[in-house]
Amino acid sequence: MTLRVGHVITSGVFSLDGEDFDVDNNIWLVGDEREVVVIDAAHDHRPIVEAVAGRRVLGVLCTHGHNDHINAAAELAEAVEAPIWLHPDDGMLWDVVYPDRRVDDSLRDGASIAVGGEDLTILHTPGHSPGGCCIHVPSLGLVFSGDTLFNGGPGATGRSFSSHDVLVGSIRSRLFVLPDETVVHTGHGDSTTIGREARNLDGLTDGVDRDPGSPDAAS
Numbered sequence: 001m002t003l004r005v006g007h008v009i010t011s012g013v014f015s016l017d018g019e020d021f022d023v024d025n026n027i028w029l030v031g032d033e034r035e036v037v038v039i040d041a042a043h044d045h046r047p048i049v050e051a052v053a054g055r056r057v058l059g060v061l062c063t064h065g066h067n068d069h070i071n072a073a074a075e076l077a078e079a080v081e082a083p084i085w086l087h088p089d090d091g092m093l094w095d096v097v098y099p100d101r102r103v104d105d106s107l108r109d110g111a112s113i114a115v116g117g118e119d120l121t122i123l124h125t126p127g128h129s130p131g132g133c134c135i136h137v138p139s140l141g142l143v144f145s146g147d148t149l150f151n152g153g154p155g156a157t158g159r160s161f162s163s164h165d166v167l168v169g170s171i172r173s174r175l176f177v178l179p180d181e182t183v184v185h186t187g188h189g190d191s192t193t194i195g196r197e198a199r200n201l202d203g204l205t206d207g208v209d210r211d212p213g214s215p216d217a218a219s
Contacts, residue, residue, distance in 0.1 A: 001115045003140055005030055005185070006017060006051050011042030014068040017159050023068050027051075027142050028185055032116035034058035037061055038076065039067045039135060040187060041146050045076035057082035058115055063146025063187060064132040065093030074101050085113075087124060090131030093161070105107065109135050120179040123174045127167020128155035134175065149175055149184060152200065169217070171197075 006029035014023045025042035035056040039062055041048060057080040062070050065086060070093075077084050083104035086094055094103060109124035123134040125148040132155075147155035149171050156162040175184075180195025197212040 003032055003118050003137070004034075005032055005051055005140070005142070007185075008047050010043040010047060010072070012068060012071065014066060018067065018095070022060075024188060024191065025068055026185065026187055026189075030120065030140075031055060031058075034035065035121065036115065037115050037117055038082075039063065040073075040146065041073040041076045043051050043081055045072040048072065049079050053215050059105070059113065060084045060178060061089075061135060061183075062086040062111070063144065064105075064129040065090030066129060067093070068189065069099050069146070070097055071092060074098060077104075082162075087131030087133050089126065090129050093129060093131075095153075096148075107131075107212055109133075125170035125174050127163050127165075127170045128157065131160050132167075134172075140183075141181060142185060143175065143178060144185045145175070146187045149169055149192075149197060150186050150188065151197075152188045153197070155187075160166070179187075 008027040009024055011024050014021045020082055026043055027048055028039040029036050029051055030032045035058055036052060037058050038048060041060050060073050060077050060082055073084050085105045085107050086103045107122050109123045112119040118139045122134045123136055125132050125134050128147045132146060132148055134148055154167050157167055176198045178194045182194040184192045206214045
């Protein structure tokens with residue numbers, strides 16, 4: 001069976017460093033007719049459960065630990081009986097949202113997760129957060145970038161646990177080595193391609209002091 005990509009958008013609040021921002025989040029589902037993984041679980045688990053449509057959920061994969069990407073993860077995991085995966089370097093962010101609930105498994109750089117007979121590869125791309133990850137699906141020619149890379153430039157930095165230089169290094173070494181035609185499905189906003197963002201080198205300098213609540217930045 002051929003993998004297909006599902007897409008859900010939810011809205012809510014991103015909170016960090018004592019500030020709150022209204023945000024819209026992309027939730028992505030990758031699978032076939034029988035099984036699926038969910039990439040990020042934001043704000044409201046109910047539309048995600050609807051998109052799962054009764055399939056077996058192999059995992060809820062969290063691209064990073066900011067609250068707006070995980071605040072529906074526990075309810076979703078319980079509803080569909082699935083494990084939650086997160087890179088351990090974002091454990092401190094997870095604990096803010098879920099002090100009494102542990103992550104079930106760790107996303108690790110280079111690890112493969114099989115779904116629908118195809119492999120999804122984990123790329124550790126720190127910078128926006130220490131444990132930020134992207135998820136590459138070579139068979140579909142796409143990568144899910146979380147808040148590492150957006151249409152127009154890198155994710156926001158300048159807040160706790162973030163580093164612009166580390167983020168740019170991650171983008172250059174882990175994402176810009178992918179084929180130019182690779183589609184980038186982002187954590188917020190419109191999708192793009194690796195080639196487009198690699199050519200837009202000026203965009204790699206505009207994430208330093210972005211306000212996550214502004215239209216061109218995300219949490």
